Amino acid sequence: MKRISLTFSIATLSLAILLTSCNPSPSSEKSEGDGSKKLVVGVTMLSMQNEFIVNVNDEMTKKAQEAGIELITVDAERSALKQVEQVESFIAQKVDAIIMNPCEVEASSPAVAKALAAKIPIINVNSETSAKPSAFVGSDDVESARIAMKYIAERLGGKGNIVMMDGYMGQAAQLKREQGAREILKQYPNIKLLANQTGEWDRAKAMSLMENWIQSFGPQINAVFAHNDEMGLGAVKALTDAGMKDKVIVVSIDAIPDALQAVKKGTLDATVFQNAEQQGSKAIDTAIKAAKGQPYEKQTLVPFQLVTKDNLSKFLK
Template structure:
């Protein structure tokens, strides 16, 4: 993901240059899904690094996986009269009010890495359904279209989880010989996914022919 592009899009949405402001800097509020997640922390670090080379001041806060807290954080950004908001949504549905409130206040909002039901001014991220489709097609090819699969999912209700599940199941529907033996959340976390995989191995043993993990951290946990 191009984090400089995220900042560029945020500033572009403002419709004015830094020189036209009373302040020398553009202030952008950033609400992140969970700073306990390694990938999300890396995104936040990269945003700060990019901001350091721009006329941008970031206010980064941790939603701690709570969509309610995330909405409250956006309300706080609105009260602080930030120039733009970057949102890393907790949930597809429940984080949507954050987008609605920002747009109603006339503050540009950019969603990063995950989407919401309400449409932001811009979105920066990948096509989760397509990437899951490609990964499951590879599994289907490796198994010759027949075998048992377990699926480790991300945070339930987050757009990335929903879209990756949808993309994977689209492929499963094409191969009657493929069976989804079990599915459960690993919360995008390596350690939790390792524990989950250990439980599945105890329950299913060599019945498991493949593991579909919705991100690399969980995949590494399953391998361990």
């Protein structure tokens, strides 16, 4: 009886191994028509309530469809903690590559370390972390603020008072745009920074902040520099309601459609074009190459451009 039992056990084990080999793991179930595995890329975005970020994501989605890869896109809702958890989930799902639009320079960095430890390439798009990812695709945020502040300084004739609306505190764009703005201000000792405070990239919060500054400083304000268009447009609304817009220069960054229309109307004096389409497209290109083990650029910088009424037609669609 013992010999029969042993024979049965071996036969059962052999059958189990055969059945297991016929059932692919979750990571290999999706395949192309030619039998090759379909690439899966996990994407975590800073906030899908931000129009520029949505534009970057839309281009990534379009590019991914053209390339025949699957995107798993999630919204970090401005939470670095949530973003790290989302990357941990992508790692557990064994995605082929990760694209992260970081919430914060420091607090989102553990996500980079975790992905690299799992040997999954991770590409930062639009914003940076202190931890070095596999690649970065974006623009030089210091330069964007230099362009904006230089324009303001020249419009003011090198003399006047400004207020500055910061982005989400601790995010790379906020830190670098403040750095660039202050670099230019050092060159113009007769321009005074009356106040700077975060508007959290948000139009409504920026409008409220501008209303407070109008109460505090009134006609002393000669110009507003907002780290993004959403906040710039919030400032424009508050100044218009207070009957002050004609006397105050407002410049912001991103060149989203609403901002371009505001430049056309003359309510927003200028914006700085940041190319969402190129950032999104190049992020996908980089992720595909990294996932396939092909050579790729470790850093891709897309240039900024000043947009005024003079060259607006180049940017209107």
